[in-house]
Amino acid sequence: MLLHTFPLHDLRTSDSRVDEDRRHYDSLLLALKVMDLIVENAGLETEVDRTAVNRALEPLLAKMDEAAGLAPDVERHRLAIDRVLGGLRNDDDRRRPFSILYQDFDDFGKVVKRRLDFQLAFDQFHASGGTVLRLSNAAINLYLNALELDIEDAQTAAEAVLQSQLARGRFDEAVQSARNAKLQSIRYDEKIVGILRDTRRDLRRVDWKKEAPQTISDALDHIMVRLQMENSILSAAEERLEALADPESVRKVYQVVQLMRDCRGRHMDLHNQLMGARNVFLEEQGRQSFLSKPGVSTPSLETGVLDPVLRMGVSQALEVSGIAFPLWFGGRASGLFSLADVLIWQLRPRREPVAGHLAVEEADLTVASSEIPRFGRELREMAERVFAELPAPVRLSELLAAAARPPGLAHLLVLLALHDYARDQGEPALGRVEKLEGERLDAGGFHGDELMIYPDGADANAT
Amino acid sequence: MPLKPDDAFRAGRLLQWALRPRENPNQEKEYRQLLDDYLEQFDFRLLVKNIADGLGLKVLDADHRGMVLGPEHESAFAFRPAEFRTGAASTEDRLLDGLVQLAIAASVFPTSRDLEADAGILRPPVTVDEVDDNLRRLCQRIEAEHRTAPDPEASQEVAGLYEAWRIYQSRPTAIETGDKRQSPRGTRRIIQFGFDKLCEFGCFRKDSHGSRTVYQATWRYQVQVKEMAALQVYERVRRLLLAKET
Numbered sequence: 001m002l003l004h005t006f007p008l009h010d011l012r013t014s015d016s017r018v019d020e021d022r023r024h025y026d027s028l029l030l031a032l033k034v035m036d037l038i039v040e041n042a043g044l045e046t047e048v049d050r051t052a053v054n055r056a057l058e059p060l061l062a063k064m065d066e067a068a069g070l071a072p073d074v075e076r077h078r079l080a081i082d083r084v085l086g087g088l089r090n091d092d093d094r095r096r097p098f099s100i101l102y103q104d105f106d107d108f109g110k111v112v113k114r115r116l117d118f119q120l121a122f123d124q125f126h127a128s129g130g131t132v133l134r135l136s137n138a139a140i141n142l143y144l145n146a147l148e149l150d151i152e153d154a155q156t157a158a159e160a161v162l163q164s165q166l167a168r169g170r171f172d173e174a175v176q177s178a179r180n181a182k183l184q185s186i187r188y189d190e191k192i193v194g195i196l197r198d199t200r201r202d203l204r205r206v207d208w209k210k211e212a213p214q215t216i217s218d219a220l221d222h223i224m225v226r227l228q229m230e231n232s233i234l235s236a237a238e239e240r241l242e243a244l245a246d247p248e249s250v251r252k253v254y255q256v257v258q259l260m261r262d263c264r265g266r267h268m269d270l271h272n273q274l275m276g277a278r279n280v281f282l283e284e285q286g287r288q289s290f291l292s293k294p295g296v297s298t299p300s301l302e303t304g305v306l307d308p309v310l311r312m313g314v315s316q317a318l319e320v321s322g323i324a325f326p327l328w329f330g331g332r333a334s335g336l337f338s339l340a341d342v343l344i345w346q347l348r349p350r351r352e353p354v355a356g357h358l359a360v361e362e363a364d365l366t367v368a369s370s371e372i373p374r375f376g377r378e379l380r381e382m383a384e385r386v387f388a389e390l391p392a393p394v395r396l397s398e399l400l401a402a403a404a405r406p407p408g409l410a411h412l413l414v415l416l417a418l419h420d421y422a423r424d425q426g427e428p429a430l431g432r433v434e435k436l437e438g439e440r441l442d443a444g445g446f447h448g449d450e451l452m453i454y455p456d457g458a459d460a461n462a463t
Numbered sequence: 464m465p466l467k468p469d470d471a472f473r474a475g476r477l478l479q480w481a482l483r484p485r486e487n488p489n490q491e492k493e494y495r496q497l498l499d500d501y502l503e504q505f506d507f508r509l510l511v512k513n514i515a516d517g518l519g520l521k522v523l524d525a526d527h528r529g530m531v532l533g534p535e536h537e538s539a540f541a542f543r544p545a546e547f548r549t550g551a552a553s554t555e556d557r558l559l560d561g562l563v564q565l566a567i568a569a570s571v572f573p574t575s576r577d578l579e580a581d582a583g584i585l586r587p588p589v590t591v592d593e594v595d596d597n598l599r600r601l602c603q604r605i606e607a608e609h610r611t612a613p614d615p616e617a618s619q620e621v622a623g624l625y626e627a628w629r630i631y632q633s634r635p636t637a638i639e640t641g642d643k644r645q646s647p648r649g650t651r652r653i654i655q656f657g658f659d660k661l662c663e664f665g666c667f668r669k670d671s672h673g674s675r676t677v678y679q680a681t682w683r684y685q686v687q688v689k690e691m692a693a694l695q696v697y698e699r700v701r702r703l704l705l706a707k708e709t
Contacts, residue, residue, distance in 0.1 A: 078673075095587050096576065123585035125682035127527040129487040131585055200508070201524060201690075283505040287512075298578045299697035301569035301688075302597070308700050309565060310601055310628040314558055316703055317627040321561020323699050326541035327692035328564045329664045330683060331520050331532035333482040333540065 003100050003116050004142045011087035022080055024068035030057055030084045035143045038121070038135050039183060047132040050085075057081055066440055071449075085133075088121035095122065140183060171252035178259035185263045189270050192219055196273065196280055203288045208281050216277050223267050223274065230264045375412050383412045387430040390455040395436070397443040397450060410444050417451050431455050466506050473497060474511040478518070481530035482540065484665030484683055488529050501525055523690040524582065531683050533691040547660065555630055559650070562631055563657040565696070566598045568688050571680050578693055582685040588670065588677035591654045595636060598650070602632040 012028040037056050038048045054077075061080055062072040089095050097117040106112045119136040126132045135143065195212055198205040206212050237257045244250050299305060309317050373380075386399070386409075396417050400410050421433040432454040439450035477497040480486055488495040500507050502525065515522050519538025523531045534541035547560055570589045572578045577586070605628045631650065638646035645652055658678045661667045666684035670677050 091587065094573075094577070095585075096580075124583050125528055125585065128489045129528075197526065200502075279505070283509075287509060298575040299693055300573070300575045301565075301578070301693055301697075302573045302601075304575075305693070305697050305700050306562075306565050306569040306598075307601055307605075308704060309562070310598075310626070310631070311605060312627055312703070314554065314625055314627060314630065318554070318558055318561065320696065320699055320703065321558065321565065322544055323536070324565060324692065324696045325544045325547070325561065326534045326538070327687065327695060328568060328684075329542040329661070329666065330484065330687045331482055331534045331538070331540040332484070332542055332664060333479070 003102060004118055004120070004138045006100055007087060007090065007098050007120055011084070014087075018083065021070065022076060022083075024070070025061060025064050025080045027080075027084050027087065030060065030080070031088055032143075033057060033060060034084060034088060034121070034133070035135060035139060038133055039140065039143055039179070047126065047134075049130060049132050053081060053085065053133065054078075057084075069438060085121070088139075089123070090119070137187060140187070171249050171256070175252050175255050175259075178256045178263075182259050182263050182266075185266045188219070188222075189266055191215075192270055192273060192277070196277060199280055199284050203281075203284050208285075212281070213278075216274055219270070220274050223271050226267050227264060227271075230260050230267065234260050234264070375408060379406065379408055379412060382406070383409060383416055384430060386413060387416065387453070387455070390431065390453065393452055393454045395439075395441075395450055395452055397441050399453065400444040400446065410446075414446055417453055420453075421451060466510060470507055470510055471514070473500070474507065474514050477501060477511055477530065478515060478520070478532070481522075481525075481532050484529075486529070488527060494529075495527070498525060498527065498530065501530070521691065524686045528583075528682050531686040531690075533687055542664070555634075556648075556653075558627060558630055559634065559653050560657060562598065562627060563594065563650075563654050566594050567654070567657060567661070568692065570594050570597055571685070572688060572693065578689055582689045583682065586680050586685060588672065588679040590675060590677050591651055591658065594654045595650050598631055599636075602628040606632065 008028055008031055011031060012026075015025070015027050016023060033056060034048075034053055037053065041048045041052070057080075058077060061077045065072045086092070090098050093099075097119045100116045100118075102114055102116065103111055104114050118138040120139040120142075121133055121135050123131045124134045192215070195206055195215065199208070199212075234257060237253050237260065240253050241250060241257065244253060309320050312320070375383075396414065399413060399417075416430060417433050420430055421435065423429060434452050434454070436450040436452050441448050441450045476493065480488075480491065480494040480497065486494060488498050501511055502508070512522050515532065518540060519535040520532045520540055521535060523533045525531070532540070544557060544561065548556070552560070567589070570593055571586050580586075605626075634648070634650050634653075636651050637649040640646050647653070647656065658667055658669070661684065662669055662678070665681060666687070667678045667680055670679050
C-alpha cells in the first residue's frame, strides 16, 4: 500500500522542476481530485474522460493561479493537466505499470529483493466509441484508504460499516460508504465478466482446474450474502426515511437507498451470469479443444520481428510484409460487381444542362434599420440610468450585488462595463472603467477580472 | 438454447456489421442486439464462428465495443498489399510500405510485455517522427554491426539479397519537389500515408496534441495486433530465420 503512493510523491517532488510559471500548481492535490472524480463517476452512464477532467480541474487551477497572483491561462492549464494525468498513467514509461524494487525478508529471515508492478490510472476504450479514465484496483484501494483486502472482504466491510453508520445517524459517512460498496460491486462484476470473456476467447487463459471454479463458487456464496445484506440495508434505510423530517438527512439517506438499489441490481445480474458460467466453460472446452494452438510465447515486435526483417534480403522482407499486410488492417468487405447496378446507372436519363438564365423569384424585401437587439430599449435606458446615477466609483461586483433588478439587466450592465473598458477611440462613454489588478469578480454568476466603474467626470486617481 | 430458423441470417448480419469497422454498436440497435446474443447464446456464437471460419475470418474479440475479425491467409476479405496504393508501385516502394506498417505496430507495442497488456487499455499515441526515428535507429545499429563487413555485391540487388535496412536508410526523411512541396517518396510522407490508410480502416484515429499530430491506435487495431498479427508475423519470421540457418 505504501509503495503505491510512490508515483504520487514523485509527481509532487517534481513540481519544483517544471517551468516557473507552473510551479505553483500542487499536482498531488490535482491528482487526488482526478481520482476522486473517477471514483465518483464509476459505473455511471457518463464516465470520466479528458473533457470531464478539464472541467473539474480548471476552477482549481484558476484558484491556484489567483493565489500565486497570475492570470489564468488555458495553455498553462492544459500542460498542468497533461502532467498530472501523465504522472498517474506513467506516461514517462509509455504507460507501462509502475515498477518499484523493495527489500523483504523471506521465511528464513534472509533479505530478498522484490519488484512490485502496479498501475494507478489508465485510459480505456469505452462502448460509446470514446475513451474513459479508469483507476486500477491498487489506486482504488489507495483512494479508499483501505487495507489490501480481497474484493469480497472489502465489500463485506464496506456494507457492515454502512449499516452501522445508518443506525448511528451518520448519514454523510453512510453515503460515502454506500459509494464505496457500489465501487466494490463494480470491481467484483468486472472480475467475473473478465473470467468469462477470457474463457470465450481462449480457454487456456483461465485456470479452470482450480482457480475459476473456486472463484465462481465463492462468488455465488458471496452474492447470496450480499443480496441479504443489501436487502437489510435497504429496509433499514427506508425505515429511517419514513422517520426523518430534516430534508438534508432525507436527501442523504435517499442517496444511500439509490446506491444500494444499484448494487442489488448489479449483484442480481452477476448471479445470472454465474449460474451460466459453468456452461460457458463446458461449451468452450468442447469447441476449443479441436482448434490448433500456436506454441510460442508473446513476441517482442521490435527485437523479434522488425529488427530481423530489416536484416533480411529484399525478397524475404517482402514475403513477410505480404503475409503481415492483411493482418494490420483486419477484415474488410470488398464490393462485388453488380451488372444490374451498372445498367441502371448507365440507363439513367441524362440530366440536361439548363441553358440560359435561371428565373429568379423576386424577393419581398423590407427595410431593417439594424440587427434585432438582444436587450429591449427600456432595459437599455434603465442600464444607462444606473451608470448615469452612480454617486461614487463602484466595483462591478458591488453593482451586481445591489438590490433586485429586472431579468437581463445584470447581463447588460456587465456587457456595457466591458464595452466601456475596451471602447474604440472616439466612442461615447457611459463612465470610465478600469481593471483592478489582483482582484477577481465572482458575483451573480459572472466570473473574471474585477472592474472599477467611475461615474462620468470622477477622477480615477482620486480613489 | 437451440438455434432458431433465422439465426443463420442474423449471424450473417452480425458479420456484416463487424466488416464495417467504423460502425459503433452503441449507435446501432441491431448490431448491439446481435452482439448481446453472440455473448449470451453459445449455439449462436458457435454458428457465427463457423460461418466466419468458412469465409476465412477469425473472430478475434467481441464485446460491447464491437466485433473484431481477422482475415485468414488468402481470405476474400483480406486487404492485399497491391490494393494499398493506386497505380503500380516499385519493389522498393512496396518494401518501404511493408516496413512502415511493421514499424507502426512495433512503435505501439515495442516489447512483449506491452503486447500482453489488456487490449482494452489505450496504448500511448504515436507520431510519424517516432516511427521514422525508430526505424532509423535500428538501421543505424545494424549499420554499425556491419561496419567492418565489405559492401554488398551489385549482383545481390538483382537477386533480392540486398538487405532491407539499406533501402530504408538510403531513402531521405523528406524530399522537396521543384515547387517546394513534400514528395511522397520521403520516408516521413510514406509513414503518414500508412497511418492515414490505417485511419480509413478504423485502426487509428488522427488527433492533435498541442501543435503535434498524433495517431491513437483504436481498440480494433490493438486487438488485431495482439490476438493475431503479432504472433503470425513472428512465426513467419522465425520460420524464415530457421530455414536460413539450416
